[in-house]
Amino acid sequence: MDYISIMLIAIGLAMDSFAVCVGKGMCRQRFYLWRSLKIAAVFGLFQGLMPFVGYVLGISFASWMQLFDHWFAFFILSVIGIKMIYESFISKPHEVCVGCDCQEDIVVDWRKVVVLAFATSIDAMATGLVFVSYPGTISTATITIGLVTLFFAFSGMFIGVRFGRRLRLNIEMLGGIILIAIGMKILFQHLLHGA
Template sequence: MGYFSIFLTGVGLSMDAFAVSICKGLGMKSFRVRSALIPGLYFGVFQALMPLLGYLLGAQFKEYIQAFDHWIAFVLLGVIGANMIREALKGDEACPVSPEENELSFKVMAPLAVATSIDALAVGITFAFLKVKIVPAILMIGVTTFTLSCIGVKIGNVFGMKFKKKAELAGGVILILIGLRILLDHLGVI
């Protein structure tokens, strides 16, 4: 898996955090850089830590499932991507962040960061099977998520919910395509 594919994976994974960041921006009366940096840091750090945890777990079992690891990567990325697409098409425009949850305290941000990064744990498992260099991968995912989350806060503050569904839909499609590419590459089709 090359760096461009890892970057696209980071973009796909960051779409949940991006959507929540848009909601954070919606609840702000005025935009402040600090108010964008806090969600960016929480989401970026957790999006980097979860693939690392998944990688460490996957490395423990790699030798037992090496013969079909490409199928596992394909299924995991496909399921995550399909779920993101389903959520985007569901028709519910409400933000996952209620006004009372719009504060930026640890007790509010940490659970949101964990919830938006669970998918990254599964991706980390696939990284172990694909022998991805984990340090550059998690740095790229973390920085990508940090950047997109900060941008999401600003977009939410300025434009509202207009981009939330499109971002989730794009993230799901990206993850499915990367999973398909991994499978086809391993099968020798591409």
């Protein structure tokens, strides 16, 4: 798998974290650089490690997977992409932040941050199975996905605080489209070139 595909997968996976961080930023009155960086680091850590977990779990049936790896990659990325597109249509009450930390401008509930980071990274664990067929790429993929997510989560916090109430972004749909496109690229590459 080439690095551009890994980067696009990383961007697609980071969209959930980006959307959540925009939402968290919208609840805040001020942007705190260090706190936002720490929150983004938690999202990046979970998103980066979960593909590795999926990869390790998938190694046990790697020989079987190589027969169907292109179909498997297409299926997993498409299912995750369709799920993200579907979830982008579900209305989310951005204006009312019941039960969140809107009133707290400095204190961070780290348990909530960890739960959100874990929830947004479950898809990344399934994506880790895709890399079983590309064993030399898992370390690059893990680092790239983690760093890209850190960047997008940090940007999401900033955008949420500064512009979130004015913008209506459909980031999850974009992420879903990217993942489906990568799945189709992997499938067509294999079918056309037998690689």
